[in-house]
Amino acid sequence: MTGQEDHQDRLLDQNLRSIGRRVPLPAAPTEQQRNKWKQAPGSSDLHGPEETMRPTGRGGHFMRNRRMYLPAGTALAAAIVMAFVLLTSGRHNAVAAETILQSFRDAPRQGLRIVFSGLQTEEMLVDGRVSVLFDQPWRLGELISGEMSDPEPSSIYVDATVAFSEAAREHAGLHMQVAAAIGEAEEWAYVQGTLGPKMSEELGAVAPLAGNLLNRGVMIDLEGVFEGENPIGVTHTSVREVTVGDGAGGQTTATIETDASVTVDDAGPRLTVASEVDVQNGAAIELGELEDQLEDLLAGRLDREGLEALVLRLDELAGDVDVEEVEPGLYVLTARDLSGLTDDDSGDVTDTLAHMVVAMGYRVDVGVEWLNVDHLLGPDGHLEIAFINEFGPADQLNRADYVQEGVTFELDAGACLKMFGSSDDAAGEASAEK
Amino acid sequence: MAGATHGLRVIPPPAAEPAGDREAAFDRCADALYRYFVVRTRDVHLADDLMQQLWLAAQQLGPTVPDELEYRLRAIARNLLRTYWRRQQRLPTHVPLVDPDLAAELAERLVSKELPDAELCRAEVREQLLLALTELPAQQQALLIGHYFEQRDHAELAAQFGISLRAIEGRLYRARRALRERLQHMELL
Numbered sequence: 149m150t151g152q153e154d155h156q157d158r159l160l161d162q163n164l165r166s167i168g169r170r171v172p173l174p175a176a177p178t179e180q181q182r183n184k185w186k187q188a189p190g191s192s193d194l195h196g197p198e199e200t201m202r203p204t205g206r207g208g209h210f211m212r213n214r215r216m217y218l219p220a221g222t223a224l225a226a227a228i229v230m231a232f233v234l235l236t237s238g239r240h241n242a243v244a245a246e247t248i249l250q251s252f253r254d255a256p257r258q259g260l261r262i263v264f265s266g267l268q269t270e271e272m273l274v275d276g277r278v279s280v281l282f283d284q285p286w287r288l289g290e291l292i293s294g295e296m297s298d299p300e301p302s303s304i305y306v307d308a309t310v311a312f313s314e315a316a317r318e319h320a321g322l323h324m325q326v327a328a329a330i331g332e333a334e335e336w337a338y339v340q341g342t343l344g345p346k347m348s349e350e351l352g353a354v355a356p357l358a359g360n361l362l363n364r365g366v367m368i369d370l371e372g373v374f375e376g377e378n379p380i381g382v383t384h385t386s387v388r389e390v391t392v393g394d395g396a397g398g399q400t401t402a403t404i405e406t407d408a409s410v411t412v413d414d415a416g417p418r419l420t421v422a423s424e425v426d427v428q429n430g431a432a433i434e435l436g437e438l439e440d441q442l443e444d445l446l447a448g449r450l451d452r453e454g455l456e457a458l459v460l461r462l463d464e465l466a467g468d469v470d471v472e473e474v475e476p477g478l479y480v481l482t483a484r485d486l487s488g489l490t491d492d493d494s495g496d497v498t499d500t501l502a503h504m505v506v507a508m509g510y511r512v513d514v515g516v517e518w519l520n521v522d523h524l525l526g527p528d529g530h531l532e533i534a535f536i537n538e539f540g541p542a543d544q545l546n547r548a549d550y551v552q553e554g555v556t557f558e559l560d561a562g563a564c565l566k567m568f569g570s571s572d573d574a575a576g577e578a579s580a581e582k
Numbered sequence: 583m584a585g586a587t588h589g590l591r592v593i594p595p596p597a598a599e600p601a602g603d604r605e606a607a608f609d610r611c612a613d614a615l616y617r618y619f620v621v622r623t624r625d626v627h628l629a630d631d632l633m634q635q636l637w638l639a640a641q642q643l644g645p646t647v648p649d650e651l652e653y654r655l656r657a658i659a660r661n662l663l664r665t666y667w668r669r670q671q672r673l674p675t676h677v678p679l680v681d682p683d684l685a686a687e688l689a690e691r692l693v694s695k696e697l698p699d700a701e702l703c704r705a706e707v708r709e710q711l712l713l714a715l716t717e718l719p720a721q722q723q724a725l726l727i728g729h730y731f732e733q734r735d736h737a738e739l740a741a742q743f744g745i746s747l748r749a750i751e752g753r754l755y756r757a758r759r760a761l762r763e764r765l766q767h768m769e770l771l
Contacts, residue, residue, distance in 0.1 A: 156693035156694075157693075157755060157758060157759075159692065159693050159694065159695065159696060160692050160693050160758050160762060161758065162696055163692045163696065163697050163702070164692075164726070164730045164758065164761075165730055166696075166697065166699070166702050167702050167707075167708075167711060167730070168729075168730030168731040168732075168733070169733075170699075170702055170703060170708075171708045171711070171712070171731070173617070173712075173727060173731050174616075174617050174620035174621060174626075175626075176613055176616075176617075177612070177613065177616045177630075177633075181616075181630055181633075182609070182612065184630060184634070185612075185630065185633040185634050185636075185637045186605075186637055263668070265668070275668075276668075277668060307668070541679055541680075542667075546769050548769065549657070549660050549661060549664065552654060552657050553653070554650075
């Protein structure tokens with residue numbers, strides 16, 4: 149130890165003595181507590197990583213009805229509409245409706261944090277979060293009116309678990325945790341889980357190796373991977389048919405086609421989701437007209453008469469609404485029982501909407517900060533969208549949290565690409581050496 | 583000859599911990615892990631629940647070599663906590679959060695001068711110190727807590743750990759250095 153190290157250690161020793169006399173430590177666990185830990189039942193209300201990766205434990209909870217897609221897709225629209233209704237109907241005039249509307253439409257946003265948990269459909273259960281910052285501030289009104297093209301994400305953090313139920317045709321039993329950080333500061337992706345029987349069967353002889361790798365977890369370092377001109381990416385097209393009974397023996401069928409693509413090139417990551425709903429036999433949920441009005445509303449095209457008509461129509465829809473000033477300048481608007489949005493007589497959609505709770509936080513001089521939807525797609529479904537201007541502790545992922553030394557397989561994708569570079573590159577390098 | 587083939591010496595892997603020792607290994611680091619949860623949640627009931635989850639996870643782990651269990655349980659503990667906050671939808675406002683810049687600054691100040699009482703009493707200082715302390719391996723935590731927070735002298739610690747006075751001094755020195763390094767490189771949850 150050098151003289152300086154010795155001096156520093158003595159100071160550290162003295163300071164720790166002083167701190168130790170002043171700082172109370174948590175009490176040590178009692179013997180009773182220790183015993184209680186070890187008498188834990190096989191599961192609890194907390195869902196640790198192990199449990200979330202075990203789909204069989206949740207298989208019984210998968211939703212059996214695909215009709216719930218429709219309310220899910222319109223929940224956000226409903227939240228925005230309900231906020232407007234409540235604050236223009238004169239019952240709650242603490243915050244000017246115009247101000248809120250304007251904050252929705254004109255406040256510049258830099259990014260979004262989307263948290264979702266317990267979202268269940270017939271085929272899958274999804275939990276996770278996505279935080280994204282865009283390359284430029286964007287305004288909702290300009291996006292909707294087309295004055296501004298879609299902003300492109302500059303940094304993304306994703307952490308999600310997906311578990312497919314036995315009802316999923318192609319991926320039955322597959323469950324995965326996927327995490328990724330893609331941006332200027334870091335570029336990595338992580339995947340861990342287990343193959344289901346269907347995928348194992350499809351993979352054949354490779355299945356044991358793939359299954360083992362997936363089970364151990366794979367951390368892929370992506371640095372240098374996106375420097376080329378050729379983008380990489382995946383596109384997934386999902387087509388779902390949704391059938392709703394009208395209570396009189398008839399049916400309404402809607403086809404929902406969703407295209408989701410993620411591409412990454414030297415300009416950064418891009419996420420595109422487009423969804424199209426084609427209703428073949430009337431609308432089970434009367435949102436078509438309302439969504440048009442909402443679009444006009446947010447784009448500033450709705451005139452006074454249109455607004456009044458909208459308010460009168462929407463004021464009848466929510467069964468229970470309230471606005472509470474939870475702290476000075478912060479208003480939380482909550483709407484329950486949105487069953488008025490549908491005339492579905494079969495009960496499933498009505499029941500879902502009746503249990504849905506939509507909440508919104510509005511801060512004076514800041515604007516709408518967040519939107520929450522509870523009981524979405526089922527009793528445990530939760531969706532939260534928050535507007536953010538920069539990443540905070542709740543957004544960032546730590547690569548080290550996903551890597552278990554000696555267990556996780558680490559792959560340097562950039563180095564692999566260099567090692568197996570194209571023949572053109574190799575020829576170029578060879579000629580340069582000459 | 584066992585352990586060698588064609589002149590190449592093959593080092594056998596460390597022997598896996600017998601299954602019966604799993605509980606003892608868990609017990610050795612349980613106090614430190616419980617403290618880790620309590621400091622980060624300020625909720626002893628929640629910490630109890632998380633310890634239950636950790637115990638279940640410990641039982642599900644495959645064979646581990648000695649000392650590996652604590653390392654793996656720490657990783658699981660971090661994930662349990664992250665998952666819990668994620669399911670709560672947001673980080674709470676009432677618990678201490680790692681502030682890497684503040685922690686690094688504290689690491690520097692702790693070795694540059696004797697800090698005044700007023701600074702030592704600051705909540706941020708206490709929080710960053712406890713967050714760093716509870717990330718240390720169980721044995722280093724036990725030494726630092728015994729010596730600085732419970733005011734036990736070297737002789738008492740030597741008796742408690744069953745090692746010589748000189749060994750205690752060496753271990754305390756390494757524990758202090760580990761604490762300082764941890765403060766310098768604190769990472770967000």
